[in-house]
Amino acid sequence: MVSVLVQQSMRYFVTAAKGTEGVLRDELREIGVRVLRADRGGVHFDGPPVTAWRVCLESRIGVRVYEVLCEGEVRDGNELYTLARDLPWERWLSPRHTLAVGASARDGFTSHTQFLSQRCKDAVVDRIRDRAGSRPSVDLRDPDLRLFLHLQRNHATLYRDLSGDSLHRRGYRTHSTEAPLKETLAAALLRLSGWDRRVALTDPMCGSGTIALEADQWARDMAPGLDRGFGFERHLDHGDVAAHTLGELRRELRGRVRDEGPVIFASDIDPRALAAAHENARNARSMVRFEEADVRLMTPRAFDGAVVTNPPYGERLDGGLAFYRVMARRLAAMAGHTLTVLAGSPEIEQALEGEQALRSVARPHQVFNGPIECRVLRYRVPNRLHGDDPVVPTDDHSDERAR
Ligand SMILES: C[S@@+](CC[C@H](N)C(=O)[O-])C[C@H]1O[C@@H](n2cnc3c(N)ncnc32)[C@H](O)[C@@H]1O
Known part of the structure; x- marks a missing residue:
């Protein structure tokens, strides 16, 4: 203590x-x-x-x-x-x-x-x-x-x-691809998803791996600031007693880290993104399983689980709505899974809303990815083995400031 x-x-x-x-x-x-x-x-x-x-x-x-x-x-x-x-x-x-x-x-x-x-x-x-x-x-x-x-x-x-460098800089992300999410926003997305940190989690468009790596650290109780220093450590009032107390705190948090965690899959179509994700995973001492794969060919690997992802959007994406429709069809085939999508384009929502199999479990939630207004969309795909299972409500964080 x-x-x-x-x-x-x-x-x-x-x-x-x-x-x-x-x-x-x-x-x-x-x-x-x-x-x-x-x-x-x-x-x-x-x-x-x-x-x-x-x-x-x-x-x-x-x-x-x-x-x-x-x-x-x-x-x-x-x-x-x-x-x-x-x-x-x-x-x-x-x-x-x-x-x-x-x-x-x-x-x-x-x-x-x-x-x-x-x-x-x-x-x-x-x-x-x-x-x-x-x-x-x-x-x-x-x-x-x-x-x-x-x-x-x-x-x-x-x-x-007190933080010094922004807290999103955990220290593990030394490599990134186009449009990486800040670690802090990836962590918020995971919490908004309602993921229980036990079932398998998949990010089929993982880029530099931020969502998967944040999921792995959260599930294994690895404190995000363990490998970095903070601004307050450079202030004059941070003397020997304070440094000792901080050392004890770090030791306590290190002692909590678990070696085992849920299975986390992450894939991307771009081999350069995967190379970056691998490097970052090595830095984070993470056990995420990476694979080069096209989301348009995705199939479920488990009976249940969570998909949390941030599809491409904007000028770099070829195909627009046509791409999102194929993506949405594949995501809607993930029977038994919850699905959380950070949508940076209204076409993503349009495509997902067109899928009959998807049950919305919470109102779309607005977040800002830097200056970009995005919506967090949350669904459940019923498990066909057990018929049309009931919709599972999750916490609704839409009314952020009221509480
Ligand atoms: C917005 S980025 C994801 C960024 C990621 N969350 C991060 O923090 O680095 C979208 C990713 O989707 C990938 N992507 C595009 N088309 C894809 C496809 N058909 N299958 C799988 N991944 C695809 C891109 O290569 C890109 O890495």
Whole structure:
């Protein structure tokens, strides 16, 4: 058991792809986090620092973990400067550290985000210079301390980024093909699918293997952050005691990883995609079974199971609706399977809706793959051996922000 660091409770905001806030909230609760509420673009929670470190290590869906440093009403740049300068920056960085400040603004006294980040940066470096005689420098690419200011109306919230690199960077995906899904979105898709982590899972259009690899890690309880470092480890307040506690936490999570997991099949028509997927699987120490195959010739390999996939769309796809119709026919022949499709084109939905054998089990759910609006479509293919079995309802996460 990890020893408890006696430190005050802080407030945090974990960001997530739009449309995945509800499944992030469920995931955080499972991790044991006291969730305050899901919001547009993320989830608020509170707790001691070790809770936030746990989220960095264990969340598959969260993208960045921000700690709230201060909040206040500001009417201009000078008031913002004063608000930021009053913070004890010497706790988090010294003149030897580097920093970067990002900003966003909505309906506030200015929409000039560069001005806002500059005022905050000035406040930090002026305070450190006054106390230590020299100032930290700015590094926009790889700073030790990354700050973020959000101005909503004239309410300013200043955060420090605990994650460092975005949490979708698990470390295993060194190779990718065209249009890879972010690991965090693949993890959200798996949770939306209702997969029980026991039956076989298939991705017949696997690309660089992200869905299959995320499924394998989730099923075997392999924490996604085990093989990477985090921003908070570079902050001045992360001393020996904190490093020891983090080490214990990592050991606890390593101890949970199971060697055995459900069978996971992944295939793609493109040998270059499969080569990338193989490399990534090696990095992830994964047991996914890869194969070069055309989804238009797919047949079931098990009596039941889950298919979770992200078909090609856009300019790179030859055939459009005709391709999707053949694909949909094959997917509808996967008797006894649940089917979850991340559809980046309305034609995918059109083709699937044309298949009589497919039973819709949840309303289409909107998510954003970067700027691309997609729909998560969920069906069940009745098992012919047992006749027309009843539709199995799954959790509906359509109303993300309400709960
Ligand atoms: C949107 S990408 C999937 C990306 C993947 N989720 C990832 O994270 O890398 C769609 C994939 O479908 C594959 N594909 C296209 N036509 C196919 C077919 N007929 N059979 C199997 N795979 C196909 C493409 O090669 C591509 O890798």
